[in-house]
Amino acid sequence: MRFRHRAAAGFPTLLLPLAGLVGLASPAQAATSATASYAKTQDWGSGFEGKWTVKNTGTTALSSWTVEWDFPSGTSVTSAWDADVTSSGTHWTAKNKSWNGTLAPGASVTFGFNGSGSGSPTNCKLNGGSCDGGTTEPGDSAPSAPGTPTASGITDTSVKLSWSAATDDKGVKNYDVLRDGAKVATVTTTSYTDTGLTKGTDYSYSVQARDTADQTGPVSGSVRVRTTGGTTEPPPTGDKVKLGYFTEWGVYGRNYHVKNLVTSGTASKITHINYAFGNVKNGQCTVDDTYAAYDKAYTADQSVSGTADTWDQPLRGNFNQLRQLKAKYPHIKVLYSFGGWTYSGGFGQAAQNAAAFAKSCKAVVEDPRWADVFDGIDIDWEYPNACGLTCDTSGPAAFRNLSQALRNEFGPNYLVTAAITADGSSGGKIDAADYGGAAQYLDWYNVMTYDYFGAFDKDGPTAPHSPLTSYPGIPQEGFNSADAIAKLKAKGVPAKKLLLGIGFYGRGWTGVTQSAPGGSATGAAPGTYEAGIEDYKVLKNSCPATGTIAGTAYAHCGGNWWSYDTPATIAGKMSWAKNQGLGGAFFWEFSGDTANGELANAIDSGLK
Structure with a gap:
């Protein structure tokens, strides 16, 4: 695709979600009724995105909250949301907004910020006490991630899940079981049987540990499960692929949203959607515009389901709307497309370590928050061993090697596709890379038979x-x-x-x-x-x-x-x-x- 321009989102471009939660505590007096835990949710080398979660673990309502921490010299907050963040030297203070200070027992609130530098918070205080919510001892860390669940005993309506235990310095209390990113159970053991499912349906499961101070750790890897029975609904459009690109930035100036696929009647005419584009940076797949992808809130009249997003739901934005679209039109498959005219410059570096690149892509596609949304990955490299916006010199075998690595990483149950040049001239771009050799690893090519002249x-x-x-x-x-x-x-x-x-x-x-x-x-x-x-x-x-x-x-x-x-x-x-x-x-x-x-x-x- 030749023309790929992004509208400004009002948020900086962020990269691959890392999902690591770190609970921080200081030797200050304990705040026995609340906890604060920190997560670095994005990291792009020179900067990062951080999020704090404040949770009321007591039995009475919390009327306000203030989180304090120290950053090492060279690390700072550059912008913040859902809290008023100030600093004095290397000491940072975040106070609640007027509308999110009150927390009922068991309730939680998150606020986030973009930062520069590479340091991590230390000496955390919540309302003047420690951030662990139940002890005056310093250093109470959040639990580790449990092992990726394994599935067994799959029936029409149930599945048994098992996972290896998380670890914690004070002890693990229980585990949250997440189905398609939403909590469905809390258990004290390392197994759970989920029931009441729909036959012949795809689900994604992950788990998250909680320690004795009610700090939650990072989410585990996810396992995809398809219940037995039922019939796979054939696309209403025959046996041919009918695929359209949905642009991430289209929700801005173009005012085009996933719901438009419903109101136009297009959703019943297509079989696949390529969501464009993820970026390729430092040899890795990354989410580009995180606000449009998974944070933008939709009102009831704007959403596919007719239900308004809430401020604290785990997934919003285009990804949640695509999830709703797939629930309404089960025949549609969605692929996450990386690259494009603007973002193809990173593929050359990616090809130098194709296995690591493929692993990073799967981590994005299978992020527990939206693992059920995507059915595969599309690579739009413009152009291997040839010139597009920039010129690539990675050699004729690079594209085949990258395709093989993606198939090896994603396995047979995911779609792996590529958008490729349509230059049929002698010695042109098709001749520059081994598209014939790469085809064995890919489900299909999107041959870009347009933009020849202009x-x-x-x-x-x-x-x-x-x-x-x-x-x-x-x-x-x-x-x-x-x-x-x-x-x-x-x-x-x-x-x-x-x-x-x-x-x-x-x-x-x-x-x-x-x-x-x-x-x-x-x-x-x-x-x-x-x-x-x-x-x-x-x-x-x-x-x-x-x-x-x-x-x-x-x-x-x-x-x-x-x-x-x-x-x-x-x-x-x-x-x-x-x-x-x-x-x-x-x-x-x-x-x-x-x-x-x-x-x-x-x-x-x-x-x-």
Whole structure:
């Protein structure tokens, strides 16, 4: 995908969740009715995200709270939320907001901050006493993570879970059992049988230990379980893949949310969603915009389920909305896509230690807070051993090695896919990497058969950005879908592992006097978000198609010239894809479609 611009979220980019909780205590007098525990939830080298949890462990309400701690020199808080944070030298103080100071017995509240440096808090005090809530002894740490649960005795409606014990310096009191990130039981043993489940349904389980001071430790790894019985609901759209990209940043300026997939009717027309994009930094997969991904709160009318998010629920944002969508449309599978045009620069480093990269990706995809949301991973490397936004020199084998490492790490039960170049020219980007060798490890390729031509060549000649076939006068031989698919097949990629790409947008020039393709131009046509690019939903009315060439449409209106796909040209492309034996089609991206999803419907209808 060529155009990948993020709107400012109001929050800095954060990285891979680490999930480590550390309870801190000082030798100060004990605060017997409350505890405070600290978690470094994100770490990106030069900075981090930290969160404190204050819990009322007493029998009477707590009217206010103040948490104090020390940071080593060079470590500081740069911004905070849900508390008023101040400092005096290296000593930091956080006081409750007016609306979250009162805590009923058993209730808890969290506040967070972004920090610079690499130090950890010491000398924690809660309301003047120690943070462990029940002892004056210093150094009471939170328990360790229990072992990842194992599942046995799986039936239509139940599963038995077992795990190895956590450790704690004062002793473990009990364990919380989490199903799909939500607590379903608290037990004192290291096993639990969960009942009342739905037959033929996927679940994700993890556990968390609590010590005698009611401090909770980090969440364990998760195990995926599918109950027996039932039938796997076939997609309502036949046996072909119909996949759309959902952009993380679309919830800002574009105001496009997961619920739009429901209101447009698109959710019933697709089989898969690629959530774009996770970042690739320091050789690892990372969450990019954490606010949009899992913190943004939705009101009842904005959410898929019709239920409003609460301030203290464990998962909000796009991930929670996708969870709700999957509950409503069980046939939809969701993949987490990493990279893209903007974030592909990190793949070269990732390829140097492919196994470590794959392990980091699985840690993100299987984070206990959203492990049930994702069914696989998609890698969008633009481009292996070739140039995109930056140039990669990792060699022709790097992409195959990375694909193999991902399959080894994720195993056979996850989808592992890749978006790849559609440059079918001789000696072009398809020839630069071993796509044939990598295909054995991947479920399919999203072949990006668009963005061939556009106003990045400001003088033209005008040409369709997504030609299905070649045509007389095409500016570059091999820059069309048919040549790209033929080349990939020739390299040994099975046709069923190839998806044809459709752009839900057009590319255009201005200063054009010639209606037919091949005219000169003076620059990029005006676009809502970026010059030279416009959504189909706008172009269908502002500059209706005036002709077709090479299986796609073009339009000349005033001095502007645009090319884009319409329901009619998509129908032709889907017929071609079926004749070629392709596995289906995908598109970039949902928000370019009309409010009633006419392009997604054309893909669905065309592949039946």
